[in-house]
Amino acid sequence: xxxxxxxxxxxxxxxxxxxxxxxxxxxxxxxxxxxxxxxxxxxxxxxxxxxxxxxxxxxxxxxxxxxxxxxxxxxxxxxxxxxxxxxxxxxxxxxxxxxxxxxxxxxxxxxxxxxxxxxxxxxxxxxxxxxxxxxxxxxxxxxxxxxxxxxxxxxxxxxxxxxxxxxxxxxxxxxxxxxxxxxxxxxxxxxxxxxxxxxxxxxxxxxxxxxxxxxxxxxxxxxxxxxxxxxxxxxxxxxxxxxxxxxxxxxxxxxxxxxxxxxxxxxxxxxxxxxxxxxxxxxxxxxxxxxxxxxxxxxxxx
Amino acid sequence: xxxxxxxxxxxxxxxxxxxxxxxxxxxxxxxxxxxxxxxxxxxxxxxxxxxxxxxxxxxxxxxxxxxxxxxxxxxxxxxxxxxxxxxxxxxxxxxxxxxxxxxxxxxxxxxxxxxxxxxxxxxxxxxxxxxxxxxxxxxx
Amino acid sequence: xxxxxxxxxxxxxxxxxxxxxxxxxxxxxxxxxxxxxxxxxxxxxxxxxxxxxxxxxxxxxxxxxxxxxxxxxxxxxxxxxxxxxxxxxxxxxxxxxxxxxxxxxxxxxxxxxxxxxxxxxxxxxxxxxxxxxxxxxxxxxxxxxxxxxxxxxxxxxxxxxxxxxxxxxxxxxxxxxxxxxxxxxxxxxxxxxxxxxxxxxxxxxxxxxxxxxxxxxxxxxxxxxxxxxxxxxxxxxxxxxxxxxxxxxxxx
Numbered sequence: 001x002x003x004x005x006x007x008x009x010x011x012x013x014x015x016x017x018x019x020x021x022x023x024x025x026x027x028x029x030x031x032x033x034x035x036x037x038x039x040x041x042x043x044x045x046x047x048x049x050x051x052x053x054x055x056x057x058x059x060x061x062x063x064x065x066x067x068x069x070x071x072x073x074x075x076x077x078x079x080x081x082x083x084x085x086x087x088x089x090x091x092x093x094x095x096x097x098x099x100x101x102x103x104x105x106x107x108x109x110x111x112x113x114x115x116x117x118x119x120x121x122x123x124x125x126x127x128x129x130x131x132x133x134x135x136x137x138x139x140x141x142x143x144x145x146x147x148x149x150x151x152x153x154x155x156x157x158x159x160x161x162x163x164x165x166x167x168x169x170x171x172x173x174x175x176x177x178x179x180x181x182x183x184x185x186x187x188x189x190x191x192x193x194x195x196x197x198x199x200x201x202x203x204x205x206x207x208x209x210x211x212x213x214x215x216x217x218x219x220x221x222x223x224x225x226x227x228x229x230x231x232x233x234x235x236x237x238x239x240x241x242x243x244x245x246x247x248x249x250x251x252x253x254x255x256x257x258x259x260x261x262x263x264x265x266x267x268x269x270x271x272x273x274x275x276x277x278x279x280x281x282x283x284x285x286x287x288x289x290x291x292x293x294x295x296x297x298x299x300x301x302x
Numbered sequence: 303x304x305x306x307x308x309x310x311x312x313x314x315x316x317x318x319x320x321x322x323x324x325x326x327x328x329x330x331x332x333x334x335x336x337x338x339x340x341x342x343x344x345x346x347x348x349x350x351x352x353x354x355x356x357x358x359x360x361x362x363x364x365x366x367x368x369x370x371x372x373x374x375x376x377x378x379x380x381x382x383x384x385x386x387x388x389x390x391x392x393x394x395x396x397x398x399x400x401x402x403x404x405x406x407x408x409x410x411x412x413x414x415x416x417x418x419x420x421x422x423x424x425x426x427x428x429x430x431x432x433x434x435x436x437x438x439x440x441x442x
Numbered sequence: 443x444x445x446x447x448x449x450x451x452x453x454x455x456x457x458x459x460x461x462x463x464x465x466x467x468x469x470x471x472x473x474x475x476x477x478x479x480x481x482x483x484x485x486x487x488x489x490x491x492x493x494x495x496x497x498x499x500x501x502x503x504x505x506x507x508x509x510x511x512x513x514x515x516x517x518x519x520x521x522x523x524x525x526x527x528x529x530x531x532x533x534x535x536x537x538x539x540x541x542x543x544x545x546x547x548x549x550x551x552x553x554x555x556x557x558x559x560x561x562x563x564x565x566x567x568x569x570x571x572x573x574x575x576x577x578x579x580x581x582x583x584x585x586x587x588x589x590x591x592x593x594x595x596x597x598x599x600x601x602x603x604x605x606x607x608x609x610x611x612x613x614x615x616x617x618x619x620x621x622x623x624x625x626x627x628x629x630x631x632x633x634x635x636x637x638x639x640x641x642x643x644x645x646x647x648x649x650x651x652x653x654x655x656x657x658x659x660x661x662x663x664x665x666x667x668x669x670x671x672x673x674x675x676x677x678x679x680x681x682x683x684x685x686x687x688x689x690x691x692x693x694x
Contacts, residue, residue, distance in 0.1 A: 036354045055548050057694045074553055074690065081550035088548075092541040094451070101454075108447035109549045152550075176349045183345035183355035200312040203354045220317040220357060227315070284315025 006069030008033045008156045008187035009054065014063035016049055023049040025211030027063070031189060031204070033155075036182050038198030038219070039191040040291065041208035047191040048089055050208070051160050055086055068155055082111055085149030089160040091141045095134030099127055099144060103151070110152035121147045124173060138165035146174060150181065157181060157188040163197055175201055199287045207294045214294050219287065225263050226290045231272055232256035232279035244268055249293070260293065307334075310351055318353055322361035327370055330381055341371060341379040443558045445551045452563035455536075456529055460567040463525040464574055470517050471579025475586045478508055505588040506595070510661055513579055514598040519655040522572055522606045523634055529564045530613025531627035534689060538621040543694040553690040561614060561682055568610055569603045576602070597666055598657055604674035605655030609634050611681025618685045618692065651677070 009031035016024040024046045031037045039047050052058045054065060056077045065072040067080050094102055103122075107113040122129070125143040127136075136144065142165055149157060157178060163171045178188050179201065192198050198205060199219060206216040231242070232255055239250045242257055246264030250257055256279060261268060265282070272280055308325055310318045329335045341347075344362065348355040362379050365371040372382040400421075407417045482502045490498065501508050534557075537543040546556060576599050583590055613630035620626040641650035648654075654670045 035356060052544075052694075057544055057547055059691070059693060078550050078552045078555075081548060084548075086548045088544050090541050090544075092543075092545040094542055094545070095540070097454075105447065105451055106549070108450070109445070109551060111550075172352055175352050179348050179352065179355060180345060183348055200310075200318075200352055201354050203356050220319060220360070223315055223317040224320070286313045286315055288313065 006066070007031055008068060009189070010064075010066040011050070011054070012064040014050065014053060014065065015061045016053060016058060017061055022211045024053065027211070027213050029206060029213055029216065031187060033187050034182065034185050035187060035203040036178070036201050037187070037189045038202030038205040039189060039208060040195060040198055040205050041193060043193050045193075045208040046211040047208055048160055051158055051189070051191060055081075055084065055158065082152065083155045085152065085154035085157045087142070087145045087149045087159045087162050091138075091145045093133050093141060093145060095132065097133055098130055099133060099136070100129035102133055102144070102148070106148050106151055112152050114151060114153050117153070118147060118151045121150065121177065139167060139170045142166055143170065143174065146177060150177060155186055157186060159188065159190050161191055161193070163192075195288055195291055207291060222287060222290050225265070226285045227261045227265055228283040228285055229259040229261055229268065229272070230256060230279055230281045230283060231259060232277060234276040234278060237275070244271055308347065308351060310353060312353070318357050319361040319364065322358065323365050326361070326365055330370055335381050337381050337383045339381045341381065343378055443555050444562060445555045445559050448551060448556065448559040449563055452560055456532070456564060456567055459525070459529050460571055463521070464571045467518065467521055467571060467575035468578040470521070471513060471575055472582040474509060474512050474517070475579060475582035475588065478502070478505055478586070478588060505583070506590050507661060509579070509583060509590070509595070510598065511658070513576070514602055515656045515658055518572065518576070518602055519605060519652055522568065522602065523609045523652070525571065526568055526606050526610035527613045527627055527630045527634060529568060530610045531617050531630055532623045533560050533564055533614050533617045535617040535620045535623040535626040538694065539623055547694050554686065557686045557689040561686070564614070565607055565610060568606050572603050572606055573599050598660065600666065601657040601671050601674065602655050604671050604678060605651050607678035608651050608674055608681065609637070611678045611685065612637070615681055615685040615688075618688045
């Protein structure tokens with residue numbers, strides 16, 4: 001990740017309620033530049049609201065919002081939007097326009113519209129220029145929305161549930177464009193309610209639920225560090241004796257224990273080895289297990 | 303090197319960069335690729351595997367640190383000889399110094415056989431003292 | 443404060459409303475000019491007595507009176523009020539309803555410029571329709587053998603446009619507040635109907651938008667009441683400003 005003076009996004013204490021519902025409830029988040037950032041959480045977790053707040057579509061009740069080093073307000077927004085590309089959840093495009101018209105309409109609004117790149121993308125997706133947008137398939141609408149969001153070579157790409165309605169091949173093509181942009185030093189935020197959508201591409205993942213961010217983790221570090229250790233001691237010991245550094249959870253299973261470990265695995269294994277035992281083994285966790293763990297923790301503390 | 307040689311499983315509890323470095327090391331040690339062969343660019347490999355460019359960059363960085371690949375600015379990343387190749391550069395430096403010494407000796411009119419004897423004598427002496435590990439040498 | 447890039451889209455979205463509005467009004471104007479002779483002969487032949495007969499005769503005695511009373515005094519203001527509601531109700535609510543507002547507001551254009559562009563494109567369309575149809579009516583008058591001085595007739599365009607913009611402002615305000623253009627249109631229609639209440643009473647008649655749009659006093663005095671026009675323009679501007687302020691703070 002390239003180090004830049006200001007992060008792509010910095011959110012502090014963000015809150016937004018709709019009537020009685022706290023859609024966003026004290027969110028702090030930082031998205032470094034040059035990364036692919038996954039915003040993960042079930043439907044209704046507050047992902048879309050957070051992204052809409054980021055783009056100035058909604059106004060926060062409290063908190064600070066910074067995009068590309070600038071505070072988000074109605075004075076900075078027009079300029080910021082020259083540098084941000086957004087694909088909304090509903091692909092809210094003008095249905096009555098033809099594809100070519102919609103592209104032309106956009107091109108006139110941006111200072112740096114890259115006509116060459118746009119026609120390359122249109123070819124790649126085989127989007128028909130003279131077709132009305134409302135007559136496109138859902139997948140083609142998503143592709144068109146992405147082309148529109150990339151046309152001005154934005155420094156930050158905000159994609160809300162971007163690959164919904166895409167078949168696997170389309171999804172690959174879609175992601176390949178995002179990946180190319182990030183390879184060029186740009187930043188992408190992808191929201192999704194399906195881990196599978198983001199686990200492959202994301203550098204960082206924030207888990208959101210009920211308006212709060214439960215965790216922000218580097219995905220590769222989760223793969224490397226998050227383990228489970230099965231441990232069956234020879235003599236009865238208290239679970240509290242196993243709450244060692246790096247251990248995030250102890251679960252009794254019969255005579256043994258399953259420890260959830262998030263760091264310092266080597267040191268832990270050494271200490272466990274010193275305790276007389278029948279079984280000591282390390283189990284790799286896949287991401288799904290880890291995220292279920294995060295969700296589960298939230299569930300038990302309402 | 304073809305992208306088809308790589309595959310990653312993002313659901314495993316093994317970092318993707320580690321999966322990649324493992325595959326590239328295997329390609330090098332099995333002889334499937336030879337030193338000097340180009341690797342796909344970070345962008346190409348990231349796109350073809352649908353993974354983050356940062357992950358590919360990290361894999362390449364680790365491989366370069368360990369001497370498996372060599373990044374040539376402006377040209378790309380190339381296969382290097384393996385962990386030994388980190389020493390290629392060191393032996394290259396020694397070679398340069400030896401060459402300078404030999405040239406100096408020759409310039410002073412010393413016989414080539416005599417120069418060889420001197421080198422051997424120095425070597426025997428030092429190795430005898432340190433009993434250090436003998437190191438594998440490769441011609442660059 | 444106007445985004446030229448957006449003007450194209452706004453025109454593209456509202457052009458048919460304006461074109462149809464213009465065609466209907468222009469056809470009415472031509473019909474009014476062409477019908478005069480027949481109406482006069484008809485009324486002359488009819489055995490009418492009393493109040494109705496006197497009113498009809500007074501109207502038909504003079505072509506200028508006839509045309510003003512039927513154009514500015516009746517058809518134009520009625521139809522442009524409807525047109526103003528139709529154009530205004532969709533301005534924001536249509537985009538909120540079909541979900542394109544989020545797309546529009548994430549383009550790199552300030553909220554104020556988006557609103558100003560939308561408002562002015564619609565207002566310009568209405569003004570052109572009113573002016574254009576009135577010019578057609580004037581041309582038709584000449585063509586049917588009732589030449590009247592252009593300035594004397596076309597000056598009625600000014601209060602007509604000012605009044606149209608008041609109704610338009612009401613519709614735009616409803617459109618900005620609502621997420622559904624049909625509901626916005628219904629609300630605007632109710633409010634527009636309420637605006638006619640002052641014309642029912644002698645004391646409040648001067649505060650009726652529709653009265654001032656007709657500028658009937660012009661027929662008797664021959665001068666345009668600039669204070670009335672200014673009042674309409676002020677009301678229109680105030681409505682536009684309020685709608686603009688709400689739009690700038692609107693969430694999508």
